Amino acid sequence: MGKLEQKVAVITGGGSGIGRAISVQFAKEGAKVHILDLNEEGGNAVVEEILALGGQAVFNRCNVTDQQEIIAIAQHIGKIDILVNNAGIAHVGNLENCKSEDFERIFNVNVKGAYNALYAIIPIMKAQGGGAILNLASIAAWVGITDRFAYSMSKGAIYAMSMSVARDYMAYGIRSNSISPARVHTPFVDGFIAKNYPGKEAEMFEKLSASQPIGRMAQPEEIAKLALFLCSDDAGFITGNDYPIDGGFIKLNN
Ligand SMILES: NC(=O)c1ccc[n+]([C@@H]2O[C@H](COP(=O)([O-])OP(=O)(O)OC[C@H]3O[C@@H](n4cnc5c(N)ncnc54)[C@H](O)[C@@H]3O)[C@@H](O)[C@H]2O)c1
Numbered sequence: 340m341g342k343l344e345q346k347v348a349v350i351t352g353g354g355s356g357i358g359r360a361i362s363v364q365f366a367k368e369g370a371k372v373h374i375l376d377l378n379e380e381g382g383n384a385v386v387e388e389i390l391a392l393g394g395q396a397v398f399n400r401c402n403v404t405d406q407q408e409i410i411a412i413a414q415h416i417g418k419i420d421i422l423v424n425n426a427g428i429a430h431v432g433n434l435e436n437c438k439s440e441d442f443e444r445i446f447n448v449n450v451k452g453a454y455n456a457l458y459a460i461i462p463i464m465k466a467q468g469g470g471a472i473l474n475l476a477s478i479a480a481w482v483g484i485t486d487r488f489a490y491s492m493s494k495g496a497i498y499a500m501s502m503s504v505a506r507d508y509m510a511y512g513i514r515s516n517s518i519s520p521a522r523v524h525t526p527f528v529d530g531f532i533a534k535n536y537p538g539k540e541a542e543m544f545e546k547l548s549a550s551q552p553i554g555r556m557a558q559p560e561e562i563a564k565l566a567l568f569l570c571s572d573d574a575g576f577i578t579g580n581d582y583p584i585d586g587g588f589i590k591l592n593n
Pocket residue numbers: 351352353354355356357358375376377378381401402403404424425426427428448452475476477478519520521522523524525526527528
């Protein structure tokens with residue numbers, strides 16, 4: 340028996356990186372996985388991968404910034420036991436380099452997108468008598484990474500959103516937690532290195548690897564294993580907390 344048999348999981352941003360690894364891991368444990376992503380090619384590829392493994396998965400094209408779209412998808416799915424708010428985007432720059440439109444773009448996807456999914460899915464979980472929520476925060480929420488003003492701000496909001504939901508919906512059997520990874524080697528990291536440090540990709544990759552005291556980035560599958568534990572019934576006593584998964588970044592740097 341898998342740890343998520345009979346469970347239905349919604350994973351935003353499941354078409355790439357950490358979301359892909361979580362989708363595959365959850366499906367391997369018996370969950371029916373609904374991937375909500377803007378990226379049709381990536382989302383469909385992950386569905387194919389899961390089906391080839393004998394699992395259950397459905398791709399739903401969705402922009403998490405669109406509340407009506409996400410409500411319609413959630414109602415169509417019907418039963419939802421697990422929500423992983425994973426869709427997210429990056430921005431490099433300090434406060435002075437963060438234009439109003441940058442702030443809004445990051446806020447809309449990273450913060451409002453998670454709120455939209457919760458807004459759509461909490462009533463379903465309430466009616467069912469419970470559920471598990473996992474939100475992707477970041478070490479940026481804890482330490483405010485250099486030159487990541489908007490991104491750090493958005494992840495701090497995720498941390499607080501997760502706690503607020505944990506408190507307000509505990510009585511309905513809903514658990515809510517967040518996780519705070521340090522660098523994870525995904526297309527997200529490769530993409531911003533390529534965009535922001537052209538010609539210096541290898542150097543930046545080494546620098547970002549070394550910023551974890553453990554000396555490397557995480558693999559998405561390592562994040563997926565923590566996500567699986569926190570979303571499974573094994574974590575029934577865990578709510579209202581954030582779990583760094585950071586190769587020592589927060590406490591062992593310096
Ligand atoms: N990679 C890291 O180092 C790292 C570290 C800490 C936290 N995180 C967080 O983990 C999450 C996943 O990161 P990743 O590295 O796997 O990223 P990724 O870019 O590989 O994947 C993100 C996915 O989200 C989707 N997405 C983006 N905007 C969307 C929208 N508006 N609506 C629907 N889907 C949308 C993308 O299409 C993509 O499939 C993000 O929230 C990120 O902030 C990543």
